Amino acid sequence: MTESANPERVLLHYLDQESDLCDIENYVADGGYVTAKRVLEEMSPVEVIDTVKESGLRGRGGAGFPTGMKWGFVARDTGKPVYLLCNADESEPGTFKDRLLIENDPHQLIEGMILSAYAIGSESAFIYIRGEFRKGYDILCHAVEAAEARGFLGEKIFGTEHTVGIVVHLGAGAYICGEETGLIESLEGKRALPRIKPPFPAVQGLFGCPTIVNNVETLACVRHVMEKGPSWFKGIGPEKSPGPKLFCVSGHVNKPGVFELPMGISLRELIEVHAGGVANGRALKAVIPGGSSVPILRADEIDLAMDFDSVAAAGSMLGSAGVIVMDEDTDMVATLRAIAHFYHHESCGQCTPCREGTGWLETILLRLESGEGTEADIDTLYSVAGGMLGTTICALSDAAAMPVRSFLDKFRDDFLGSLAPAEG
Numbered sequence: 467m468t469e470s471a472n473p474e475r476v477l478l479h480y481l482d483q484e485s486d487l488c489d490i491e492n493y494v495a496d497g498g499y500v501t502a503k504r505v506l507e508e509m510s511p512v513e514v515i516d517t518v519k520e521s522g523l524r525g526r527g528g529a530g531f532p533t534g535m536k537w538g539f540v541a542r543d544t545g546k547p548v549y550l551l552c553n554a555d556e557s558e559p560g561t562f563k564d565r566l567l568i569e570n571d572p573h574q575l576i577e578g579m580i581l582s583a584y585a586i587g588s589e590s591a592f593i594y595i596r597g598e599f600r601k602g603y604d605i606l607c608h609a610v611e612a613a614e615a616r617g618f619l620g621e622k623i624f625g626t627e628h629t630v631g632i633v634v635h636l637g638a639g640a641y642i643c644g645e646e647t648g649l650i651e652s653l654e655g656k657r658a659l660p661r662i663k664p665p666f667p668a669v670q671g672l673f674g675c676p677t678i679v680n681n682v683e684t685l686a687c688v689r690h691v692m693e694k695g696p697s698w699f700k701g702i703g704p705e706k707s708p709g710p711k712l713f714c715v716s717g718h719v720n721k722p723g724v725f726e727l728p729m730g731i732s733l734r735e736l737i738e739v740h741a742g743g744v745a746n747g748r749a750l751k752a753v754i755p756g757g758s759s760v761p762i763l764r765a766d767e768i769d770l771a772m773d774f775d776s777v778a779a780a781g782s783m784l785g786s787a788g789v790i791v792m793d794e795d796t797d798m799v800a801t802l803r804a805i806a807h808f809y810h811h812e813s814c815g816q817c818t819p820c821r822e823g824t825g826w827l828e829t830i831l832l833r834l835e836s837g838e839g840t841e842a843d844i845d846t847l848y849s850v851a852g853g854m855l856g857t858t859i860c861a862l863s864d865a866a867a868m869p870v871r872s873f874l875d876k877f878r879d880d881f882l883g884s885l886a887p888a889e890g
Contacts, residue, residue, distance in 0.1 A: 475710075475726050476690045476694075476710060476726075477567065477574075477683065477686055477687070477690070477710055477712055477726050478566070478712070478724070478726045479496075479571065479574070480570040480571045483496065487570065487571045487573065487574070488569075488570065488571070488572055488573075488605055488608075488609065490573060490609065490612040490613065490616060493571075493573040493574075494616075498573050498574075498577060499573070499577055499613075499616075499618050499624075500693075501577065501581070501689060501692050501693040502577050502580045502581055502618070502624065502689075502692075503624040505581055505584065505692050506580075506584055506623070506624055506626045506628055507624070507626060511584055511585050511586070511587060514581060514584060514585035514692065515534050515537050515538055515585050515586075516534070517534075517691065517692060517695075517696055518533055518534035518537065518585070518688060518691055518692075518696075519532065519534030519535060519538070520534075520696040520700075521534070521691045521696035521699040521700060521708070521709070522696075522699065522700055522705070522706070522707075522708045522709070523684070523687055523688070523691055523699065523708075523709060524707060524709075524774060525680065525681055525684050526681050526682075526683035526684045526687065526711070526712070526786075526787075527553055527644075527680070527681030527683070527684060527786065528558070528681075528756070528757070528783075528785045528786045530707070530774035530784065533680065533684055533687075533688070536668065536678060536680075537582070537585055537586050537678060539666065539668035539669070540586045540587070540668050540676045540678060541668065541669045541676045542587060542676070544675070544676060546674070546675040546676065547588070547589065547590060547675050548586055548587045548588040548589075548675065548676045548677070548678075549588055549590055549591065549592065549671060549672045549673075549675055549676070549677040549678070550579060550582055550583045550586060550588040550590075550591040550592070550677075550678050550680070551591070551592050551593075551594060551646075551649065551650070551653070551671075551672065551677060551678065551679045551680070552575065552579060552591065552592065552593040552594065552679075552680060552681075552682060552685055553594060553644065553646065553649055553679050553680065553681050553682070554568060554593050554594060554595040554596065554599070554602070554606075554682050555594055555595065555596045555637055555643045555644045555649060556596055556599075556644070556682070556786075557596055557639075557640075557641045557643070557644045557812075558641075558644065558757035558758065558759060558785065558786045558788055559757060559758035559788070559790075559805070559808060560714060560716055560754065560757045560758055560786075560788030560789070560790045561714050561757050561786040561787070561788035562714050562716075562724065562788075563683060563712040563713075563714050563724050563786075563787070564681065564682035564683055565599060565602055566712075566724055567682055567683065567686055567712075568595070568599065568602040568605060568606060568682060569601060569602050569605055571686075572605050572606050572609035573609055573613065574686050574689055575593075575606075575682055575685055575686050576609060576610065576613055576618075576619070576632065577618075577689045578685035578686050578687070578688040578689040579591050579593075579630075579632060579685050580618070580619070580623070580630050581688050581689060581692050582678070582680065582685055582688050583630045584628060584630065586676075586678050588630070588678070589628075589629040589630060589631065590631055590633075591630065591631065591632045591633070592632070592633050592634075592635055592653060592672075593606055593632060593633070593634045593635065594635050594637055594643065594649050594652070594653055595634060595635070595636055595637065596637055596639060596643075597636055597637045597638045597639035597640075598639050600636075603634060603636045606634045607634050610632050610634060613632075619631060619632055635653060637652060638652075640652070640658055640812065640814075641808075641812035641862070642658045642659075642660065642812060642813075642814045642860070642862060643658045645658075645660050645860045645861070645862070646667055646679040647660045647661035647663065647667065647671075647860070648660045648814070648860065649679065650667060650671055650672050650677065650679070653672060654672065654673065657814070658814060659814055659816045660814070660816065660859045660860035660862075661859070662859055667679055683712055687699075687709060687710075690710075702728045702729065703728040703729030703730040703773060704729065704730040704771065704773050704775075704776075706773070706774075706775055707729045707730060707773035707774045707775060707776075708729060709728075709729055710726050710727070710728060710729070711726070711727060711728070711729040711731075711772070711787060712724055712725070712726055712787065713725045713726075713727060713731075713736055713740075713772065713787045713789060714786075714787060714788045714789060715736065715737065715740070715741040715789045715791065716788070716789070716790055716791070717789075717790045717791035717792055718744055718745045718746075718748065718791050718792060718793040718796070719737060719741040719742060719743065719744060719745055719791045720741065720742030720743055720744075720745050721740070721741050721742035722741065723741070725740045725741070727740065729772070729773045730771045730772060730773040730776065731771070731772050732768075732769065732770065732771060732772070733753065733755060733763075733768040733769070733770045733771075733772050733789070734768045734769050734770075736772060736789065737750070737753070737768065737789070737791055741789075741791070744791065744793050745793065746793070748793040748794050748795060749765070749793065749794040750765040750768070750791065750792075750793060750794070751764075751765055751792050751793055751794045751795075751796050751798075752764055752765065752792045752796065752798070752876070752877070753765075753767075753768060753789060753790065753791055753792065754788070754789070754790040754792075754869075755770075755772065755777055755782050755783070755784060755785070755787075755789055756777065756782065756783045756784045756785025756786060756787055756788060756789075757785045757786045757787075757788035757790075758788070758790065758805050758808065758865075758869065759783075759785065759809075759861075759864075759865030759866075759868065759869065760782050760783040760784075760785045760868060760869070761781055761782040761783070761868050761869065761871070761872030762782070762869060762872045762873055762876060762877075763780065763782055763876075764876050767780060772784060772787065781872075782872070797880075798873060798877045798880040798881070799831065799834050799835050799880060799881055799884045800835055801873075802831055802869060802870060802873045803828065803831035803832060803834075803835045805866075805869050806824065806827040806828040806831050806866065806869075806870065807828050809824050809827075809862065809865060809866035810824035810825050810827065810828045810866070812862065813862060813863075813866075814862070816858075816859060817857070817858035817859055817860075817863065819853060819854045819857040819858050819863050820854060820858045820862055820863035820866070823850055823851070823853065823854040823863060823866070823867070824854075824863070824866050826850050827847065827850060827851065827866060827867075827870055830843050830846060830847045830850070831847070834847075834881060834884050834885070835884065837884060837885075839884060839885055840885060841882065841885060844874065844878070844881050844882070844885075847870060847874065848870070848871060848874050850867075850870075851866075851867035851868075851870040851871045852867070852871065854866065854867040855867050855868070855871075
């Protein structure tokens with residue numbers, strides 16, 4: 467197999483540096499904050515939005531919605547403040563890329579937030595970081611303080627008339643806070659119960675004001691789009707899903723980790739070349755391509771371009787690009803039960819199909835895993851999951867149901883093999 471040409475590492479640029487980029491002096495010496503200063507001095511907010519639109523940048527948090535288009539939805543004539551929220555509540559099992567950016571290159575994120583806040587007309591921004599990421603929280607707080615001391619955050623940043631402040635908010639470790647309206651509710655000091663949409667946050671978000679929520683990787687990409695230009699960004703990967711992408715690979719591989727590669731790289735190459743292939747010489751059985759909430763793929767389905775549209779066409783989702791690799795010895799019943807347990811535990815309980823459905827999924831799977839299930843249980847499992855799809859306020863119910871149906875569709879024999887022996 468021929469390894470594809472890798473682009474210059476930009477999101478994981480810290481790996482190529484001997485100096486610690488958490489130190490603002492090192493970040494500035496490496497060219498940091500030059501782009502933010504230039505843009506604020508030379509470009510209008512509309513020009514920044516148009517540049518991001520032209521780049522084709524799509525959100526890296528899972529949904530893949532065009533970033534510049536999302537910014538363009540901000541209601542600007544309300545007389546209310548506009549807020550920018552960075553979603554750093556990285557809680558999707560199999561995903562661990564944003565944490566690396568926060569802990570190793572926090573000023574890249576801050577610079578991307580300055581540019582994004584300027585584009586949407588926001589003077590107040592928040593970083594909502596997962597409760598377990600205490601190290602990252604401390605690093606971000608220190609980085610924000612250092613940027614304020616240099617005049618890069620606060621009033622009249624870079625000597626301009628613009629104000630941008632950033633507050634780092636530590637969550638309490640709930641998966642539902644990764645959903646943008648659940649995050650907003652939590653930031654307001656309430657239980658993280660997702661909101662019915664519309665209205666969308668761009669119209670009515672934090673404290674009832676226009677709000678944009680972007681993922682850590684998305685905001686980091688903004689810095690590079692504005693520095694290198696939209697043509698550079700569009701020159702990497704496919705036309706409809708361009709740019710560099712961080713892929714997390716875990717599970718039964720020789721070299722698990724985070725890899726910065728062009729969007730659209732082959733899933734086979736990602737596993738066999740960059741992640742070193744399946745561990746211990748075993749055969750590949752299955753791959754989850756985008757975090758635990760997306761449909762699973764069989765081993766014969768990995769000749770697939772890893773971009774939003776191609777993975778969707780294959781019946782799954784790129785999601786957060788959390789690639790989980792399973793070898794031939796993987797117990798698919800136990801694996802699905804573990805996934806179902808996670809979503810049962812993390813359901814906020816607001817919607818009946820999710821609150822009740824996640825519990826039934828786990829209960830039935832526990833019965834199957836223990837060898838006490840029947841074929842009727844398999845059919846019931848499939849039916850319960852079907853009733854959970856598209857019936858709730860947020861996508862957590864779907865996130866629990868989609869893996870169940872895909873596991874049963876593609877590995878039904880594994881589930882049949884777990885059944886209790888027939889009497890007599």
